[in-house]
Amino acid sequence: MFPIFDITPILFQTLAMVFLEPQILQLFLVVLAIVALQYYRMGKAKERMFGLKPRSPWRDVLIATGFGLVGGIMASYIMVFVGLTLSGSGLIYLWPLAILLMLIDARFLCFAYAGGILALSSLIFGWPKISVPQILGLVAILHFIEAFLIWVSGHLGAMPVFIKNAQGKVVGGFALQKFWPIPLTVMVVIGQTSIPAGGISMPDWWPLIKGDLGSNVDNMIYSLMPVVAGLGYGDLAAARSPKQKGKISAVLLALYSVILLVLAVLADRQPFIGIIAALFSPLGHELLIYLGRRMEAGKSIYSTTSEGVKILDVVPGYPAWQAGIRSGDVILEVNGMAVGSRQGLEFALGVYNKVQITYYSQAAKQVYREGIDYGAKEMLGLLPVPEGNEEVFMELSTNGPLRRWLNNRFTRDRK
Structure with a gap:
């Protein structure tokens, strides 16, 4: 033993x-x-x-x-x-x-x-x-x-x-x-x-x-x-x-x-x-x-939806997090006004300091309505999913410095 x-x-x-x-x-x-x-x-x-x-x-x-x-x-x-x-x-x-x-x-x-x-x-x-x-x-x-x-x-x-x-x-x-x-x-x-x-x-x-x-x-x-x-x-x-x-x-x-x-x-x-x-x-x-x-080559679960605005991430401790909103949830309405795009959501949130957000919870599979009161300079802590045409994105590459140098050298030689 x-x-x-x-x-x-x-x-x-x-x-x-x-x-x-x-x-x-x-x-x-x-x-x-x-x-x-x-x-x-x-x-x-x-x-x-x-x-x-x-x-x-x-x-x-x-x-x-x-x-x-x-x-x-x-x-x-x-x-x-x-x-x-x-x-x-x-x-x-x-x-x-x-x-x-x-x-x-x-x-x-x-x-x-x-x-x-x-x-x-x-x-x-x-x-x-x-x-x-x-x-x-x-x-x-x-x-x-x-x-x-x-x-x-x-x-x-x-x-x-x-x-x-x-x-x-x-x-x-x-x-x-x-x-x-x-x-x-x-x-x-x-x-x-x-x-x-x-x-x-x-x-x-x-x-x-x-x-x-x-x-x-x-x-x-x-x-x-x-x-x-x-x-x-x-x-x-x-x-x-x-x-x-x-x-x-x-x-x-x-x-x-x-x-x-x-x-x-x-x-x-x-x-x-x-x-x-x-x-x-x-x-x-x-x-x-x-x-x-x-x-990960299949369809991303963090892409736009036909109804509402899907949330990619929420910052812990900020008003949106305290209201129960989590990654993957979909915001449907702000103060009764339907939102269907990131720009529409930002506009609706920018009008009021106190808002009532209606959202679909991915975890609970049901719709919630929560009131959020936040200051004019305070942020909700929400990051919506991209809408497909953003110019800034992360390049998925693990190339080391030697490979990058060789690739650049090869590219210059071809020109």
Whole structure:
């Protein structure tokens, strides 16, 4: 039986070192600053959409840190359960290669691509000297934690955007962007002994991934080490709500990570499976992206309706939010006057300081009438869906600087 109760005190003591050791704490604060910068940028983008002053990003950072801590604890338990160690994991190569790949396309920053390339290079050319099961197991576990974080919080703080669909019409949608600082613990091999040593006794089947340790694994002495990581998630919701899209993405990503982890464990026993696992790491991730795009290729639920004005987003705390209006609802009348366009809605709201809004609730599937009293300079906090002919919209491109430079160079040469 796996000694989870014996491991727990040591795991939490090691995890606490992230906040107690000055050098590790500094690294955690750097990751936290990067996360805060991302949320600040998202706030500025939302300001451009609503014309409202963005709130402080620290609330979002605090929430992300809380979720990241839970994810880090989960990752630590899974890594110990699998027997994943830093020895032979290729972590020293993962970050540099991922950053180089990001110059081509931003989505290649994900370890699924760098891990797969390093594993294939090691199997085919013998360089770098890494444990293929270890590196792919690491990729799988990090993606499983990302799937959990997407499930519980991927939809929070979704940013409204205007996008152009396949028919060239500008419609509404939500950019799902989340960033989590992840404090976690990993195992390291600190020595070897030929006599029974103290510590925690592990079951006979452990570890699931032996890596380069081979038959010597029973004589190894392990310790836990605090590590800081960061995870990010980016997606688009147009054909379904942010929460629905987040749940679907989380399930698909969890399935991908479980398959990759199983392949990594099998590759530890049958080396030829390492080729399959190394190919599945990037190609399976590309399949996830393809499926995600196909899901959003259909009709946007955030487009104009034949009756009334559909709302793309509502700012929490503002009068419209307090009146119960939510994303996807349709405003039918203002003070008894029917509204059928964004301009008509803006005109009707600009005439009165106290209005009675009749709207259809998408969630309750019924019509409500609410009175709203707001000052002359106060905003309702409503963002209607685009009407299809807006000139400002978000370009859906993840091209990195190198690809953009090559595209511009190619365009100039053709001219």
